[in-house]
Amino acid sequence: MSRSASILRRRESLAAGTMVAPALLVTMVFALYPVLDSLWLSLHDIFIGLPQLGSPFVGLHNYAALLRDPVAQQALCVTLAFVVLSTLLELACGLIIALVIHEQFRGRGLVRAAILIPWAIPTGVASQLWRYIFNDQYGFANLLLFGERITDYIPWLAYPGMAFGIIVLADVWKTSSFAALLILAGLQVIPDDLYDAARVDGATVWQRFRHITLPLLKPALLLALLFRTMDAFRVFDLVFVMTQGGPGDATQVLQFYGYQTLFTEGRIGYGSAVSVAVFLMILALSLTYLRAIGSSLLERRRT
Amino acid sequence: MRWISFSQRIPRISVSPPRVPRWFGLLALLLTVLSVGRPQAESAPQPGAGTPTTPITLRFVSWKPDHPRVWDEALAEFTKAYPHISVVRELAPHSSTAYHDLLTQKLKNRDTTVDVFFMDVIWVPEFAEAGWAHRLDERLAPAMREQFLPATIEVGRYSDHLYGVPSRIDAGLLYYRSDLLTKYGFSPPTTWDELARQAETIVTGEQSTNPTLRGYTAQFKQYEGLVCNLLEFIHGHGGSLLTADGTHSTLAQPEALAAVQFVRDRVIGGLASRAALTYQEPASLSVFLQGHAVFHRNWPYAWELTNNRTRSTIAGQVAVMPLPGLTEGRTAAALGGWLYGISAYSQHPDEAWALIEFLSGRAMQKKFAQEAGIAPSRQALFSDPDLLVVAPQLRNYLDVLRSATTRPRSPLYPAVSHALQRYFSRALAIDGLDLAQEAAVTDAHIDRLLALTGMTP
Incomplete structure (x- = not known):
């Protein structure tokens, strides 16, 4: 490598650094600092209601307590069940939606726009909507199923299993279109000649989907999976608006538990430990996914 | 090189950024504009x-x-x-917990833009210990204190200091359909067994004309109100939430267990629709107002609404009385209510006090009682002739209010309450849950919390 080339490279990296700096700074201030601060707080015992206890450093005590906390364990189970169920359903629905709106048909633009509406509605509003739909007295679900037979009306949200199912349903309704958008982008980069060639070779629709669409869609699917998993892990608004964790803790998810301990109970140290734990789990998950997606993407870029 | 040939086997698909359709930008813009909406007119x-x-x-x-x-x-x-003095009100959500979280968030940040606030009676220890509320010992002289119901002053005190002035008093009451009870020749029930028998007869009798009629409606959602409702059952059975010195949780005691068992086996899905597991005050009241329940538990504010002809289908057919006990001769009402407090970070404590004195004064409490159906905290108003004309039910309240039961008093009450809500909600919502074991676990958890507070009574 010649000397001038190395100077050029250094200059280039300096320019790159300068351009990246603002974004990096913003990330530092708004992402890294809160995370580190939470981490620091989680190593202390702080009770807002008991300032006389001070804020003693307790090391990893809060994390040890978290591991033994039956409420947190239950919340973790609920969260994981929510993540797996909602993510899989969203990918399935998203794939179907994407395949439909990828086709050419009259009014496609309108359909595409309509499909995005659930995603554009603020989650708080959507949650309220679903709460009304499943209301025991004037809910639309009951009207649809039983019409005027009001004695048969079901109090959906009063059953632990159903309340959980409704939270999943609301999330699937709301975010499938987001998954669809990512998958649609993936569909659009699959070259048409592949399909043409397959058609010439006599491949059926299913064979084309199975051997062309699905494999080539893998990066997009993985990306959608990554985004949806991270998001599902952080589920909060649906629970906050619809059930407040009830009935009987059936919809108590980790983020809501963290919120309760931090903001309502004023247990700053322990609440921070809950948030940090959620953060670490999401981080671990993302890194695993990124390795799966990223490696192949990077390899490809290099060629 | 090997790695190049390896990578060449991967299908070469350009990973250009996903093509976003043109309409998307427009849609996003449109939705942003819509969701931002019009700014709230908040003119001081x-x-x-x-x-x-x-x-x-x-x-x-x-x-x-x-x-x-x-x-x-x-x-x-x-x-x-x-x-x-001009007063700017900052309105928080109706829900007590949501309001608590918003207010304490401001106080944690030492926000000087808060002068006067409402404090739920259960927050006093927390606000006192955290140093968020001004001490009002000097401002509310002993002679002035005597004008209020003693229980309402007592809840505003914490370790020998006064932090709140009662704006009203709240306690759980039993509303019932006087027309239906008269029709079937019943006198108001004093025990839950009696209430259940009456309800059964009435519901069966009314089956043909009102098929959705249930015996009872109240608040059993997993939230603060659940604690109040269950406290009333437990105390009404001779049990308690804590030991008398307030240092230990007593949910696993036989009386407390039996009371929770009663609610689970007889009330949820029996006397009351299972839907009660999703009810807070407004939903449970609306069931009653629409004539779908014979008995209803609520706070005093519900009186005005039950007799409000535009909102109630049963106006004039309702009476109110103390809640029945599970055991004969016992009755318990959870004590609630709101206190006015002054923020420790207020820059105008004197003016804030002027506002509190004005709002908690006799004239204003009378106005709130007459026009909003709120039970006053001033004793004299309970025998005020003008008021009794429009609010005759106040006469029935006084005994209930005097003997109302407070919830556990602790600066960590929000944490204690969450543990109680969890236990009660799980007990009522999950079939076949081992109550005794669940109660013991909750007791241990609450004991640990109480130990932290260094034995605050």
């Missing part, structure tokens, strides 16, 4: 020109009131009496 009233003293703006953080008109009028009268 300007103090009148030529006021003698420097104009001051007080900020009053409050929940969204049930009767906004009465509140607007009350504050307008205050500004008339104190022209140099």
Whole structure:
């Protein structure tokens, strides 16, 4: 490598650094600092209601307590069940939606726009909507199923299993279109000649989907999976608006538990430990996914 | 090189950024505009020109009131009496917990834009220990204190200091359909067994004309109100939530267990629809107002609404009485209510006090009682002839209010309450749950919390 080339490279990296700096700074201030601060707080015992206890450093005590906390364990189970169920359903629905709106048909633009509406509605509003739909007295679900037979009306949200199912349903309704958008982008980069060639070779629709669409869609699917998993892990608004964790803790998810301990109970140290734990789990998950997606993407870029 | 040939086997698909359709940008823009919406008009009233003293703006953080008109009028009268003080209200959600979280968030940040706030009676220890509320020992003289119901002053005190002035008093009451009880020849029930028998007869008898009629409606959602409802059952059976010295949780005691068992086996899905597991006050009241329940547990504010002909189908057919006990001769009402407090970070504590004195004064409490159906905290109003004409039910309240039961008093009450809510909700919602074991686990958890507070009674 010649000397001038190395100077050029250094200059280039300096320019790159300068351009990246603002974004990096913003990330530092708004992402890294809160995370580190939470981490620091989680190593202390702080009770807002008991300032006389001070804020003693307790090391990893809060994390040890978290591991033994039956409420947190239950919340973790609920969260994981929510993540797996909602993510899989969203990918399935998203794939179907994407395949439909990828086709050419009259009014496609309108359909595409309509499909995005659930995603554009603020989650708080959507949650309220679903709460009304499943209301025991004037809910639309009951009207649809039983019409005027009001004695048969079901109090959906009063059953632990159903309340959980409704939270999943609301999330699937709301975010499938987001998954669809990512998958649609993936569909659009699959070259048409592949399909043409397959058609010439006599491949059926299913064979084309199975051997062309699905494999080539893998990066997009993985990306959608990554985004949806991270998001599902952080589920909060649906629970906050619809059930407040009830009935009987059936919809108590980790983020809501963290919120309760931090903001309502004023247990700053322990609440921070809950948030940090959620953060670490999401981080671990993302890194695993990124390795799966990223490696192949990077390899490809290099060629 | 090997790695190049390896990578070449991967299908070469350009990973250009996903093509986003053109309409998307427009849609996003449109939705952003829609979701931002119109800004809330929050115009601070300007103090009148030529006021003698420097104009001051007080900020009053409050929940969204049930009767906004009465509140607007009350504050307008205050500004008339104190022209140099204007009051800006900051409204938080109706839910007590949501209001708590918003208010304490401000106080944690030492927000100087909070002067006066409402404090739920259960928050006093927390606010006192955290140093968020001004001490009012000097301001509310002993002679003034005596004018209030003793229980309402008592809940405003914490370790020998006073932090709140009672705006009202709340306690659980039993509302019932007097027309239906008369029709079937029943006198108001004093025990839950009696109530259940009456309800059964009435519901069966009314089956043909009102198939959705249930015996009872109350608040059993997983939230603060659940604690109040269950406390009433437990105390009404001779049990308690804590030991008398307030240091240990007593949910696993036989009386407390039996009371929870009763609610689970007889009330949820029996006397009351299972839907009660999703009810807070408004939903449970609406069931009653629509004539779908014979008995209803609620706070005093519900009286005005049950007799409000535009909102209630049963106006004039309702009476109110103390809640029955599970055991004969016992009755328990959870004590609630809201206290006015002054923020420790307020820059205008004197003006804030003027506002509190005005709002908690006799004239304003009378106004709230007459026009909003709120039970006053001043004893004299319970025998005020004008008031008794429009609110005759007040006469029935006094005994209930005097003997109302407080919830555990601890600076960590929100944490204690969450543990209680969890236990009660799980007990009522999950079939076949081992109550005794669940109660023991909850007891141990609450004991640990109470131990932290260093034995605060």
